[in-house]
C-alpha cells in the first residue's frame with residue numbers, strides 16, 4: 001500500500017507529539033519518505049513501513065489536533081519517543097547571550113512613551129486576525145492574532161507564508177519611529193559581531209515589513225523557524241515585546257530532543273535573532289499553564305494580560321524561484337537532519353502551503369532544486385554548486401562532510 005505524506009506525518013506526529021510538524025516533515029524528506037528511517041533517526045527503530053496500526057481511527061483526531069495548532073508545546077516528559085529535559089531559564093542579558101548563539105537581548109529599547117503609545121495602538125487595533133495558511137493541503141488557523149504593516153510607499157507584492165498578502169495596514173508614525181530606532185540598534189550590534197557568509201552587513205540592515213502578533217492569555221505560537229523564502233539565508237529579525245510578559249522558548253533544531261531554553265522578554269525589550277538563528281534554532285511562545293492565575297502585579301497597566309509582539313524584517317531575497325514541475329513559487333529551506341547534507345540550502349515546491357488538497361491522494365508536488373546564492377535566479381540543479389553553511393560548533397556535520405570528501 002502506498003501511503004501519502006499526510007498519513008506518514010500523522011503517524012510520526014503520533015509517535016513524536018513533542019515535535020512540530022515542519023520538523024517531522026524535514027525528517028521524512030531527509031529520509032526519502034521512509035517512515036522506518038525517520039523513526040530510526042528520531043530514536044525509535046520499532047516502526048515498520050507497512051504499519052498502519054491505529055492510524056485510520058486516530059487520523060482525523062490527530063490531524064485536527066495538530067493542524068489547528070492548538071497543542072501546547074510539550075517540552076517535558078513524554079511516554080513515547082526520546083525524552084526532552086525541562087527548559088532552562090535564562091534571566092539576564094548575559095545569560096541569554098552567552099547561552100543562545102545568534103541571539104542578543106536589549107531591554108528598554110525604545111523611549112518609554114513611544115513603547116507605551118505603540119502598545120496602546122496595537123492592543124486596541126481591531127484589524128488583527130488569526131493567521132490562515134495551508135499545511136499539507138489542509139487549512140490551518142493560528143490561535144494568536146496577527147497583522148502585517150507595510151510602508152505606505154510599497155508597490156511590489158508582499159508574500160508571507162507562501163501567499164501574497166492582500167490585507168495589511170500601512171505604518172503609523174509610531175511604527176515608523178520604532179523602526180528607525182530598531183534599525184539603529186541592530187546595525188550598531190552588527191558592527192560588533194562577526195558576519196556570517198550570507199547575511200547583510202552592518203549599516204545595511206533595513207526593515208521592509210513589520211509583522212505583529214497579539215497574544216491573549218489562551219493563545220500561543222507553535223515551534224517554528226521563520227521561513228527563509230523571502231527573508232533569505234542568514235536572515236536577521238528583530239523582535240520587540242510589548243505589554244504582558246510571556247515566555248519565549250528556543251532550542252537547537254538538531255538533535256530533535258535538544259535542550260529547551262526559556263526567556264521572559266519584558267515590555268519594551270528587543271530580542272535580535274541574528275544570522276544563523278533561523279537555521280540552527282526553533283522558537284515558540286508556549287501557552288500559559290492551564291488554570292494559571294495571573295498575579296495582580298503581573299497585569300500590564302495598558303494591555304492587562306495581552307502581549308503584543310512586533311517582528312521587524314529585512315526582506316533580503318527578492319528574486320522568486322518557481323517550481324519547474326508545477327510553476328508554483330518555491331520555498332527556501334536549509335537541510336539539517338542528515339549530518340552529511342547539513343547546511344545545504346534547498347528550494348522545495350511550496351504548493352502544500354498555498355493550495356487546498358495539494359497533499360491529498362499522494363498528489364504532493366516533489367519540485368526541488370539546490371539554492372545557489374551567487375546565481376540569478378539563485379538556484380542550480382547540481383548539488384556541488386549548492387550554497388551551504390555549517391555552524392562553526394557543528395562537529396558532527398563537519399566530521400561527516402570531511403569524510404565524504406576523502
Ligand SMILES: O=C(O)CCC(=O)C(=O)O
Pocket residue numbers: 211213221226239248283285309311
Ligand atoms: O512573539 C514572539 O516573540 C515571536 C514571534 C515570532 O516568532 C514570529 O512572528 O514568527
Ligand SMILES: [Fe+2]
Pocket residue numbers: 224225226283
Ligand atoms: Fe518566528
